[in-house]
Amino acid sequence: MSEEILVLIEHRGGKARAISWEAIGFGQKLAGLLNREMAVVLLGHEVDALAAEMTQRCGQAVLVASSPQLESYTPEAYCAVLSQLVCQRSPWLLLLGHTYQAIDFAPRLAAMLGRGLIPNCVDFRWDGTQLTFVRQVFNGKLNLEVGFKGSPPHLVSLQQGAFSAYDVQSASNPKLVHVDAALTPEVLKRKVLGILKTAQGQVDLTQADIIVAGGRGLANKEKFQIILDLAQVLGAGVGASRPVTDGGWLPKEHQIGSSGQTVAPKLYIACGISGAIQHLVGMSNSGCIVAINKDPNAPIFSIADYGIVGDVFKVVPVLIEAAKEIRK
Ligand SMILES: Cc1cc2nc3c(=O)[nH]c(=O)nc-3n(C[C@H](O)[C@H](O)[C@H](O)COP(=O)(O)OP(=O)(O)OC[C@H]3O[C@@H](n4cnc5c(N)ncnc54)[C@H](O)[C@@H]3O)c2cc1C
Incomplete structure (x- = not known):
């Protein structure tokens, strides 16, 4: 029985998504704790440059399944290739990011393999003998600790932003391994004609390096404009606490927290946000947190790296001017 941990990479446009680096960092941590091997899995077509980057950056073995039929994601092709790979290597654990893509294919893959899937995990516990994963239920009101029954391989998906991409170490096993990606024509039941963005210019907060987020301290929709101004000058995504989206100042997709998005940008600037636990669970893994309150x-302030005690309406305009100066 293999002791291996496999981490599936999700990528678009030749770049691995942030969640994949988070999953690698977490996989490495688990592999170290449990004394297991780890490898990264890359599915696609003409992904050599990305595979080389992955080996360089994380120093792990990268298993590449390459085929024109994998150029765009389809659940049938992913399930077919991954189930073949799992049958060949009998890994102990397959780690995925909990993305729309994984939500689409992972339950099907688990059913094909006759194995369990623990989705959307935010943490784990290892007591020396037993490994359990933590997932939130009822909008983050309760945490469940869940373990696996039965024999491996086990499947686990990780909540975006719950683990830090900065935990990725450079391991000492950088090698590229080409694995079988044979797909019969009847496996493919659909063809992706193109990918449409939902809204022009909209920032995907899970991919943003910088997020400027505003809370109830901004008082109303009109005054919230200074958050948009600061975000624009910094090239940042715009986040919000729940009162902001509940009040209709911003659409729901900007909400950060247990009932919104989980993010882990390099820089998170929280303006007029008190720091309720439901907000913190969505952003506390950010690289650097600046709070203005x-x-x-x-x-x-208890989780902030830098804190500014002051009025947002005085502090934020100063930051906007400073950022404009730097950009000149
Ligand atoms: C099931 C459930 C799910 C939830 N999910 C989420 C979620 O996903 N995301 C989320 O954010 N919340 C969520 N909440 C709500 C959460 O509990 C808090 O109510 C919310 O995060 C508070 O938002 P806030 O910090 O903007 O507002 P407040 O808690 O009202 O804080 C406003 C802050 O602004 C400061 N302030 C006021 N004026 C100024 C000024 N001029 N300058 C500087 N600072 C100022 C105040 O000192 C205060 O700290 C959830 C709650 C429940 C029960």
Whole structure:
């Protein structure tokens, strides 16, 4: 029985998505704790440059399944190739990012393999003998600890932003291994004609390097404009706490937190946000957190790397001017 941990890479336009680096970092941590081998799995067509980058950056073995039929994601092709790979290598664990893509194919893959899937995990526990994964239910009100029954391979998907991409180490096993990607024509039941963006210019917050987020401290929709202005000058995504989206100041997809998105940008600037636990679970893994709040006792300061005690309407315009100066 293999002891191996496999981490599936999700990529688009020749770049691995942030969640894949988070999954690699977590996989390496688990492999170290449990003394297991780890490899990265890349499915696609003409992905040599990305495979080379992956081996360089994480120093792990990269298993490449390359075929024109894998150029665009389809659940049938992914399930066919991954089930072949799993049957050949009998890994102990297959780690995925909990993305729309994984939500689409992972349950089908688990059913094909006759194995369990623990989806959307935010943490794990290892007591020396037993491994359990933590997932949130009821909009983040409760945490469940879930373990596997039966024999491996086990499938686990990780919530975006729950683990840090900065945990990726450079391991010492960088090699490229080409694996079988044979697909019979009848496997492919659909062809992707193109990928349409839902809205022009909209920032995918899970991919943003910088997020400027505003909360109820911004007072109303009109005054919230300074958050958009700061985000624009920094080339950042715009995030919000729940009162902002509930109040209709911004669409729901900007909400960060247990009932919104989970993000882990390099820089998160929280303006007029108190730091309720439901907000913190969505952003506490950010690389650097800057909090601006007029209340020195606001809980957001307990996780902030830099805190500014002050009025957002005085501090943010100064930041906008400073950013404009730097950009000149
Ligand atoms: C099931 C459930 C799910 C939830 N999911 C989410 C979620 O996904 N995301 C989320 O964010 N919340 C969520 N919440 C709500 C959460 O509990 C908090 O109510 C919410 O995060 C508070 O938002 P806030 O920090 O913007 O507002 P407040 O808690 O009201 O904080 C506003 C802050 O602004 C500061 N402030 C006011 N004026 C100024 C000023 N002029 N300058 C500087 N600072 C100022 C205040 O000092 C205060 O700290 C959820 C709640 C429940 C029950």
